[in-house]
Amino acid sequence: AERGSDGDLRILYWQAPTTMNPYLSGGIKDNEAASLTLEPLARYDPAGVMLPWLVDVIPTLENGGVDDDLTRITWRLKDGLRWSDGSAVTSADLRFTWRYCTAKDGGCAQLEKFADVVDVETPDERTAVVVFSKPKPFPYGPFVGPQAPILQAAQFADCLGTRAPTCTDANYGPIGTGPFRVTEFRPGDVVVYEVNPEYRDPTKPAFAKVVIKGGGTAVGAARAVLETGEFDYAWNLQLSPDVLSRMQARGKGEIVSAFGSLVERIAVNFTDPSPELGSARATVAHPHPVLSDPAVRRALSMALDRKMLSDIGYGPAGRPTCNLLPIASENADTNCLRQDLEGARALLDQAGWIDSNGDGVRDKNGRDLHLIFQTSTNSVRQDFQAVTKEWWRQIGVETELRNIDASVFFGGDPGSPDTVQKFYADVEMFAGAFDGTDPEVYLTTWTCGNAPSPENQWQGTNTSRWCDPAYDALAAKLAITGGIAPRATLAMAMNDMLVENGVVLPLVDRGRVSAHALDLGGTAINAWDSELWNIADWHRIKE
Amino acid sequence: MLNYTIRRLILALPTLVAISLVVFALMELAPGDPMAQLPPTISPEVKAQMRTALGLDAPSHVRFGKWLWQLGILEPSVWIDGMFGTALSDGQARMISWQTRGPVMDLIAQRLPQTLWVVGLAYLIGTALALPIGIWSAYRQYSPFDQIATGVSTLGFAVPPFFSGVLLILFFSVQLEWLPSVYDTTLDVTNWQSLGQQLKQMALPVAVLSLQTTAQISRYVRSAMLDQLGRDYVRATRARGVGERHLLLRHVLPNALAPVVSIIALGLPQIFAGAIVTEQIFRVNGVGHLLITSIQANDLPTVQTITVLLAGLIVISNLLADLIYGALDPRIRYD
Amino acid sequence: MSSSPLLSLRNVCVSFDGADTPGAVLRDLSLHINAGEVLCLVGASGAGKSIASLVALRLEGHDGAVLSKGQILLDTPDGQVNLAKMDTAQLRALRGKQIGLIFQDPSTALNPVMTVGAQLVEILSLHRGLSSQAARAEALTLLHEVQMPEPELHLGQYPHELSGGQRQRVMIAIALSGAPRILIADEPTTALDVRVQAGILTLLDRLRRERGIALLLITHDMGVVAQIADRIAVIEAGTIVEEGTVREVFSAPRHPETQRLLKAAQSGPTTRQLASDQTAVLEVRSLSLNYPRRSGLLRRVTGQTAAVRDVSFGIDQGETLALVGESGSGKSSVARALMQLEPYATGEVLLEGMSLTRSRGAALRQERARIQMVFQDPSDSLDPRLTLGAQVAAPLHNFKVGARHTRNARVEALFRLVRLDPALMQRYPHQVSGGQCQRVAIARALALKPAVLIADESVTALDAPVRAEILDLFARVQAELGLAILFISHDIGTVSRIAHRIAVMHRGRIVEHGPTSAVLAQPAHGYTRALLDAVVHPDPERRRQFDLPRKADRLGDMPDPEVAVQYRCIGPKHFVLSA
Amino acid sequence: MIRARSTRTLWLGSILLALIAVSTLIGPVVWGISADQMDLMARNQGPSRTHPLGTDQLGRDLLARVLVGGRISLSVGALAMLMSVASGTLIGVTAGMVRVLDGPLMRLTDLFLSLPLLPLVLIAITLFRAPLSVAFGPETGIFILVVVVIGATSWMPTARVVRGEVLGVMGRSYIMAARSTGTRGVTIAMRHVLPNSRSAIIVSATLSAATAIITESTLSFLGLGFPPDFATWGRLLFDGTTYLSDYPGRALWPGALISASVLAIVYIGDGLRDRGDPRSNS
């Protein structure tokens, strides 16, 4: 196709982008909007495989791009790369990007990506060497994926540290290497792009202009693509399956979905949240009187019909899962997909939890099987809560539901009693995922040292406060193992440990659902990267 | 009259300051966190650093002082700079939205045109329809016209806009495919064709909003007219042989209008607030939409600023209403 | 006078429910008026006078009344027409041009948001097709004709900026602007002062003479009738019960209603003997009362309006003192100060020798029981939502007088005292007549057995026969209970019937006070004389020639406001303000 | 004629409102299915014999939910109205009767009138939702919050109207008469002022009840009202709009009920207003 020959592309993001600088936001909507202009060195394809993007090859141990001591990785830029203003892309830009994100008080949202980076060396114009302070078996944090693209040093030179938010022009219209460049940006409303004249492939992109419109609701977005045909692409349509399928039946568009690492799960509290404990409440000093019993955790899991949950809440955008990690494993527990109320009851009976006073609630040692189940306020989660409560009731467990405003629940304010981290409840539901394809950081979540506690101002991520030295040992091993395959095996083992011990009860593997017009070609929805990652290839299908 | 005007103006100032204080204090109590919306993959430490970078950690009285200064002095001077090319505000930190990391005032300036287009037009149309309907309903009280008009206006009051809006979309956008359901804020009206487009995309939101406006104002007009029609001077004017049309428009209407004008003026800011819903439905992405997304994102500077600006608007409309009232009814000026 | 009447109503029936009788307010009413004559339509309140005047112009529909039967014949230059059969457009051509209408209350009958000039110009261009320039000039001429002082100034003013008399003149000017041959005036002077009334009557009389206009004047005041009427028609319950020339009717009234109206009006002053050497129950010493005047940007108090200046008087037990003066002279302010309902600047009020002035709170509440007040508007002074019995019982409740069950008996006794059927105790104010309302108000004031009763314009709103009854009631109650009464009125004619002494108030001062007979016979102060001059007598033989009231300040001698007042004694207990 | 018409509107409104109120009150008792009872096999069903209005995404009976939801919506309307009318009346009467307080109270009213209410309501709800849910439980907490927030931001028109009315009443001579017969201030307020301002109070009460019901549903629409699992008309309508084209009943029923209640209440208000001076009802 010829560059710019297919006219306008209209995309609807009902959560509107609010900035075009991923380093200042970290929100998915912002990263994706920025991904049309800002590009990383490497990114992932829909299968989760890393693709060289602004480089010709991915540096690895095997090809010598990664040093044997795992502390240095050497990237070599493609030849002839130019910014959209015509200047050349150099390794200095890479170095600058690292300095930009790590500058003091800059409020960089992607700081994690540059963790342990001590220097970015620039031996020549096209070569950059990222130096880590310690061995990095997975060195693909910096400059990989839509969260850590390359900024132009010239444009952001005056925007380091506290000055970062004041560079409005740069933040709203970053100069990039991508197929498009920003012509107009209205935060929270609309972004308008035109073709980047300096784009490296002279035949792409096919569209001359892109508009990303924001605002409204998911239903409205779906309607605009599937029913009225006003838009070509709509993002993140978390809607009930029958609504979507009926809209699709109008024949204007198609629904697509992809699965990543986002898993909706119920986390189990291993510490006693009862208020009587005062300041020792929900700390490892007091194991949970009920949930410390593995049989209970297992029975709770068996009573769930994950397939039903997925259908109710996510439709095509969900699939029931028994695992935290998306990698399919032969020996992973898939039995959980079948609801087994009988089995759950039997298990509880065996463990001595019986309904001794006939009130329909099992008890043991004078302690009722009564659980407080909290989550954020969100209609799907409340539906899940309601259904779960019903199933658990059927096995003799009484559940009290609580929902908390999302900004409080996820806010992490140490002063609030209602945060995910404090977990002043028995079970809680939320979703978690990891960036990119490597789960190392994600899996270290469940190590003993990561448990939130009064000592660390409740800042840990191991909200279950589960602690198993064996798991910690595996985590330590993962941290020094190189190579994709060995790492995957280790990760799977850790996943199984978490699931079999009932630390978390994974429910639904949540995918992304989007819709595109029937005459829009080339889209490849991607859960590991920006959905717009290959927008240079998108085109209008002509009949 | 001049005295009266100045007196009203003097009273308006303290009101504004009091309102800003109330608004600021209220938001300060907010438990939410602007970082809560970030994906869970961003660690708490990073979030804490981002928070510091935004200056959220400063004590609230410091932030209030800064905010007041930015709102009252810095932003006007930025505006003057923009108009006259002066450099009053150079190098000073403007009020930054936590969510977009851009100056709040620029955001609002970006959002105003579409809000004004839609809300303003809806209000104009609504009022323009309400006046004749209210007048005729009152003049022919309990006639079929009055019955229908009262019924429809009650319905317009009783059907919430988020319901009527969706109904209209289903009918006009999905079924008939006549009108767009999404408002394009980047559309520049340059020629007849784009004007047509603009009119088309405004049709539905304006219809929803003006239905509400018409409903409310026509009720007020009707009852004010009824009140006046029962007065002695109406009969006295008839006794002089004045025609009914003339009587209605020259005598009764100015009298009835005095109280209605203040309701019309006071309703305008409330319509702005009410437009939040309509803007959400039709993706007009105006000031109302900005407000609601900012509330959801805990973007305090934006929320506070919009709220105070709305309050300012209310105070100004109040003032205008009083002045028009005074102009229409000579008895008012002397308290 | 031409032989065929200019306007005649024949067998007119009007009702509010559309049916003929019995709900009809006008029943077979027939009436005619000839060119150039003054016909007075008189009758008790509610007799249907206003409806009759409205139906003559077919304006009855405004209130929802329906003309169900009858003819309204108007003699126009193009022959006789029947208004009963005309449509709105045809009527509109007649209204204002053939018949002009003047309403009772000039303050509500003018459009409040249009200047006087605009209202005049509008009508002039409507009826005479004048250009706005010419209309303006004509408006000035008209205002001159109705004797408005400074017409140029008033053209640009709004109705609320004019006094009641001026507004009524504007109304007349507007009514004249279509050059009608008939003018209907519905109680044009009832809302006005005697002196202003005199001016308006003179004006109407002159217009009739100069322009040859026929005047239909509606009133319940026989004095006005005697002053101006050629013929008189008496209406009762919607029908004309008697008709004739004013002399015939006044000298030999045939119908009982006529007799009743005349008798009430004609009962002359009953010179009441002063009870000598009584102790003063109420004493007022040097009372001054100011209202703050606000101006400037912040409506700060920038000055004072002296409503009452250095007023002193006393009332003895069993005595009635009348306080008379024109509107705004400060009479009500005195009453409110006495009741301690309004703070006053200086002076002292002594009730039975005790000073009320410094009483506060509970003590004041106790002492207030000894001084009670009856207000001007009977319907307004009763709470529309309480039964009459409850209203009279309220003071008893407040002071816990007697036991609960005996209170009912006391209320009954009070009702009997004011000659009301105790059966009315269960009724609400709107279910009884104005006169009955006023009796209830008096009963309530008497409930606590006060020593002093203040009656502020207590009979002004009532029609003549009722007024006479209430005055009698006051006299009787006073005799029975030995009350001291302060009787406030702007009508010196009314008070002369009840008062032992009269105090004349003008611009906040008492300008003259003395025994009723002395003041009436030898008025010493110019202002007293002016008031007396303006009184119209219910006797066609005693018509008087009025002048336009002069500027108030030139009436008699008014001392410098700063100088302490001094009175000259010009007869036994008869004092007049000296300059 | 006027009275006949206003009586008819009044009756129409009262009957409609009574019908709705009674059915929400005893409806859930009579209608056997509980609003929370799930039937996961019968999700998203259209109207049927067992479920006359169909079911929702969890197979809960819509009729039961609409009936139960009405209780909440109507009680929000009623309580918020009570609160706003009570405070509005108190402030209006005080301002009208106590001269020194008139200025300050009316300034306060003006200040509240100048606050942009919907945003503030939204903010207040985000603010206090969490603490109140903790204190009273999520449902009661939000209920209290919604009622208080709506009530606290809607008393100003009532206060103004009542003050105007009270000033009018205070100018009547029967008040002067009451004072001079030694009636205490509070007694005057209770015996004379309140009864005589009654119709103004009632009319503004109907208006604020109607507005409260709409405000509640708007809050739900903006996702800031009651929690998602809590059936109120506003919430049901909000949830239902998603399915408007598939199962229109899910939005239309709660929507129609909101509109009908508001309509009924407005009719009652209109009827009372047209009737005007209640002296005429004898």
Ligand SMILES: Nc1ncnc2c1ncn2[C@@H]1O[C@H](COP(=O)(O)OP(=O)(O)OP(=O)(O)O)[C@@H](O)[C@H]1O
């Ligand atoms: N709007 C109305 N509805 C019903 N009855 C009315 C109405 N207006 C007047 N009436 C009745 O019609 C009768 C005549 O009223 P009208 O006003 O003509 O009396 P009037 O003789 O002018 O009395 P006044 O001297 O008090 O002015 C009265 O009995 C009155 O109660």
Ligand SMILES: Nc1ncnc2c1ncn2[C@@H]1O[C@H](COP(=O)(O)OP(=O)(O)OP(=O)(O)O)[C@@H](O)[C@H]1O
């Ligand atoms: N509340 C008030 N505030 C300011 N000025 C007042 C007030 N009440 C009365 N006045 C003024 O005080 C003067 C005396 O008024 P007052 O009511 O005592 O007169 P009045 O003789 O009773 O008149 P009327 O016959 O009209 O009742 C008038 O000039 C009036 O305008």
Ligand SMILES: [Mg+2]
């Ligand atoms: Mg009359």
Ligand SMILES: [Mg+2]
């Ligand atoms: Mg007076």
